[in-house]
Amino acid sequence: MATTKVAGEEAERFRVFFIPFFVPSHMKPMAEIACEFAARGVDSTMVVTPANADFIRPIVEQAARAGHPVHILHYPFPSAEVGLPEGIENLTTVDPAEEGKIYQAVDAVQEAHGRVLRDNRPDAVVADVPYWWATDVARELGIPRLTFLPVGTFPLVVMSSLSRHKPYAGLTDGENRPFVVPGIPDSLEMVKSELPNFLRVRDAHAENADKIRKAQLECFGVVLNTFYEVEPAYADQFRREECRDGYYVGPTSMWPRQEVLEKKVAGKAGECKAWLYEQKPASVVYVGFGSFNHFSKQQHWEMARGLEASGRPFLWALKEKASAGGGADWLPEGFEERVRGRGLVIRGWVPQVEILSHRATGAFVTHLGWNSLLEGAAAGVPMITWPLAYEQFINERLVVGKLRVGARMWEGHRSSLPEEAARVVVPAEAIAAVVSRFAAPGEADEEVEAMRKRARELAAMARAAVSDGGSSWKDMDRLIDDLKAFRSNGVVVSST
The missing domain is CATH 3.40.50.2000 (Glycogen Phosphorylase B;)
Known part of the structure; x- marks a missing residue:
């Protein structure tokens, strides 16, 4: 199961790899972040399976036309191992009855991800939330691992509270009276039937929840497609309780430069x-x-x-x-x-x-x-x-x-x-x-x-958030500066 190295890297270039989950709603914002990294002088590489490269290629090509090239590095999707036809590699192309096989592929690519990172030795890696092992591989290589989370701090803080306190635990499946979510900035009511899937059934996310949380808490930080002003109290609580540091760099759809948008x-x-x-x-x-x-x-x-x-x-x-x-x-x-x-x-x-x-x-x-x-x-x-x-x-x-x-x-x-x-x-x-x-x-x-x-x-x-001097603009700068400072001296010098 061979992987391809990114050739011709210059020693002084700062190289960051981005590894998204197998669904466009994760691939798109991560590719947009990779392109913005490239616009700020970072050597960015999207690490994807062959069929999934098609979903990000338009975004990457737009960035290249604007003078901000982003590499695409392939690794093999474990089609035979999980029992899917060749070329069926994400949740939009698989039959709904076989969606579970996409989640099985998450664990099956652990070895391939480790090989890509060890063979190429980037300066940092941004890995999607299901890939808990990336924290361990990054630690072994002495590089920062950032967890990418495709949702905002409001739902993340609420889900964390639901997972910890389980205020719905005494309710039967058919009982749908409202309950209050504890430990969050606002008074918020939910009903059991509307809880996130992983809190109601034992799916792939629930099986790995402890490993995912441990990796998120131990890694360098978390990068999120959100902006501070949309959920400030939750953004603050997330930084305090859910990670070493949180970088809020969205909305990522607003990052493409005007010269890119005109091509679309x-x-x-x-x-x-x-x-x-x-x-x-x-x-x-x-x-x-x-x-x-x-x-x-x-x-x-x-x-x-x-x-x-x-x-x-x-x-x-x-x-x-x-x-x-x-x-x-x-x-x-x-x-x-x-x-x-x-x-x-x-x-x-x-x-x-x-x-x-x-x-x-x-x-x-x-x-x-x-x-x-x-x-x-x-x-x-x-x-x-x-x-x-x-x-x-x-x-x-x-x-x-x-x-x-x-x-x-x-x-x-x-x-x-x-x-x-x-x-x-x-x-x-x-x-x-x-x-x-x-x-x-x-x-x-x-x-x-x-x-x-x-x-x-x-x-x-x-x-305003993505404009020069805005909250997301500054967090993007801070993120890149923190990663470069880690490469230089192993410490972070900027502050929130």
């Missing part, structure tokens, strides 16, 4: 923008649910009927998947013809950041994956929340309850476990009622207009 309009991006330019300002509801969440065909029919009945212009990023019940009748008969002009359905990938930042976009129906949450916040767009799994129900408490820039799509029973969630279909009437509220400015109700004002203020904070 092509293909579907052009189609979406051409349609959006025909719509009134802040009138379009954008519907997008991330890179690998899939609804049943029945729920998609209700979504279609609800969007049609809402009377609002909409752009819907639709992911059809046969294993989720897709097929020729994925949408109600005649739906696309009836909404033509008012609604645009795009199948597969869409340029989400560009859609959200367009002047015509006025609301975002989202599952609240952390990347999507930050992209919506950065665009200053209010959110209609439809969490599905993981920490997304906690993120909803931030968006709706604390930041007050969103509204819930459904007030009925919800669950973080797919088999339970599938039993509840959100009806078209409920979807239409919520979406219809998000009319163009001057036509929406008072509460929606207030959300829009707060969303614009949040976007201004995000822009």
